Amino acid sequence: MLRRLEKKDVNIIYKQLNALSKQDKEFFHPYTFDKKTILGLLVKKHDCYFVFEDKDKIVGHSFLRTFGKYEIPTFGEVVWQEYRDMGFGFKILQQTLDRAKDIGFVSVKLKVYKNNVKAFSLYKKVGFKEIGEEDNQIWMEKGLNRQS
DSSP states (O other), X not given: OEEEOOGGGHHHHHHHHHHSOHHHHHHXXXXXXXXXXXXXXXXXXXXXXXXXXXXXXXXXXXXXXXXXXXXXXXXXXXXXXXXXXXXXXHHHHHHHHHHHHHHTOSEEEEEEXXXXXXXXXXXXXXXXXXXXXXXXXXEEEXXXXXXX
16 A cells, blocks of 8 residues: 655665665665655655555655656655565556546656666556656656546
């Protein structure tokens, strides 16, 4: 189940983000999070941060970021290492896209590293289309049909 990030989640998110492998940190968030930064996510006016729980354990985290100025949010997600290859990446993606629709967004963008083959494949599978490249990353976008 996807839900909004809450203050009670800060220690878990801090621990998990800082325990990511070097490559995972590159793929998801290349800079270090401290607890103050994570607490700051709770009050971001234009951005949405979520955690995904399975059996009362947080197995991953996602976001929709507009940086306070863009109409189309940027999506990102991470599944903790011990919960990978169990379908959680797909569930987090689908439920975050559902939230984006509920908020009223008409599309979502993301950047994926070219060598992040699993993520790229997942995004293509759910309908993201390539819209550009930047360094070793591919920009992708998916329209959100409010009727589906």
